Amino acid sequence: MSNIAIFGAGSWGTALAQSFASYGHQVSLWARNIDQVAKMNDNRVNAHYLPGIRLHDNIRFTADVNDTVGVDYSIIAVPTQAQRQFLADHRDRFSGQEPLINVAKGLEASSGKRLSDIYNEVLGDVDQRYVVLYGPSHAEEVGRNMPTVLVAAAHDEALAAKVQQDLMNENLRLYTTDDVTGVELGGALKNIIALAIGMTVGLGYGDNARAALMTRGLAEITRLGVKSGANPLTFLGLTGVGDLIVTCTSGHSRNRTAGVQLGQGRTLDDVLAHMGMVVEGVPTTRAAYERAKELGISMPIVSHMYEVLFNAADVNQAALALMTRSGKSEQEDYLN
Numbered sequence: 001m002s003n004i005a006i007f008g009a010g011s012w013g014t015a016l017a018q019s020f021a022s023y024g025h026q027v028s029l030w031a032r033n034i035d036q037v038a039k040m041n042d043n044r045v046n047a048h049y050l051p052g053i054r055l056h057d058n059i060r061f062t063a064d065v066n067d068t069v070g071v072d073y074s075i076i077a078v079p080t081q082a083q084r085q086f087l088a089d090h091r092d093r094f095s096g097q098e099p100l101i102n103v104a105k106g107l108e109a110s111s112g113k114r115l116s117d118i119y120n121e122v123l124g125d126v127d128q129r130y131v132v133l134y135g136p137s138h139a140e141e142v143g144r145n146m147p148t149v150l151v152a153a154a155h156d157e158a159l160a161a162k163v164q165q166d167l168m169n170e171n172l173r174l175y176t177t178d179d180v181t182g183v184e185l186g187g188a189l190k191n192i193i194a195l196a197i198g199m200t201v202g203l204g205y206g207d208n209a210r211a212a213l214m215t216r217g218l219a220e221i222t223r224l225g226v227k228s229g230a231n232p233l234t235f236l237g238l239t240g241v242g243d244l245i246v247t248c249t250s251g252h253s254r255n256r257t258a259g260v261q262l263g264q265g266r267t268l269d270d271v272l273a274h275m276g277m278v279v280e281g282v283p284t285t286r287a288a289y290e291r292a293k294e295l296g297i298s299m300p301i302v303s304h305m306y307e308v309l310f311n312a313a314d315v316n317q318a319a320l321a322l323m324t325r326s327g328k329s330e331q332e333d334y335l336n
């Protein structure tokens, strides 16, 4: 059994802590907020982020990162836009040898960078320690040990295999891959499509529109991914199609929920102010839009989402513009 530190006691960090602790691992769950740590210690519940679940006795709570030195794995569940500062603030803590498992999904809005790039920039070359653990997974289910299947991606295939061997349990099956780029892009970009799907729900569109958006959204994700060096097959796997399906169809999805509210006519500021949880698709839309421009690739859904989110474009007009683009061959432009 492993000693695991999890940084970020939001819904995802807490759910993973519960899953690992339930199967015998010792988990230290770090939160930046001392009051939250005190409450979790007293009540063994994360009332805001994962209500209704009694947290396992193998989890200890701390607000001190240095209280977690010497663990076998560090898992970072801090939201994407906060990770650069978080790593920089605690650079010494992360200068050890243990694998660093990132579970946040997104691209940095200010730079368009993937999280593996940010880790290398802030901590030095950590490619041989870096793992990304993604796949179709909502905290509300993982926290209840409901069957879930993820992918551990690492440049070092032996490391991915070790994570699989050490952390897999009967309700959390892990596959491995060395396609870090593909996994990171699939997990980040699906959030934009979930926002778009939510908007169609809010607007009262039907199932046909949602199936089309998921399918053509996957084409855009694959196009950006392959241009960035990813394996196209990754986007047919758990961190591509799999994550797209769960986020676009589940009532648990934060991005889809935010999209529904936008489709109902609420403003972005209002929606984000009342979500109470991170909506990674919003900053990632900005990053993906800029990346697509840089790489010279066509991402029409992402472009219209950018206009709707950041330039107050009308969402019905955006849908009409997508529907009335010039006729295309389905496969011809798939990767261009």
Ligand SMILES: NC(=O)c1ccc[n+]([C@@H]2O[C@H](COP(=O)([O-])OP(=O)(O)OC[C@H]3O[C@@H](n4cnc5c(N)ncnc54)[C@H](O)[C@@H]3O)[C@@H](O)[C@H]2O)c1
Binding pocket: 008, 009, 010, 011, 012, 013, 031, 032, 049, 077, 078, 079, 080, 082, 086, 103, 104, 105, 106, 137, 138, 139, 140, 276, 277, 278, 280
């Ligand atoms: N919730 C899920 O089901 C789920 C599943 C898979 C992946 N993820 C990913 O995990 C990441 C976290 O998502 P979440 O759902 O737990 O978010 P959340 O909104 O539930 O929680 C975010 C947590 O991060 C903390 N935080 C915010 N800014 C911080 C900072 N500057 N420094 C340190 N801590 C900070 C908050 O206090 C909170 O504890 C996201 O990238 C998300 O895409 C979430």
Ligand SMILES: O=P(O)(O)OC[C@H](O)CO
Binding pocket: 105, 135, 136, 137, 138, 191, 194, 243, 246, 247, 248, 252, 253, 254, 255, 256
């Ligand atoms: O579906 P969301 O928007 O809550 O995102 C959470 C996870 O990334 C789903 O795998």
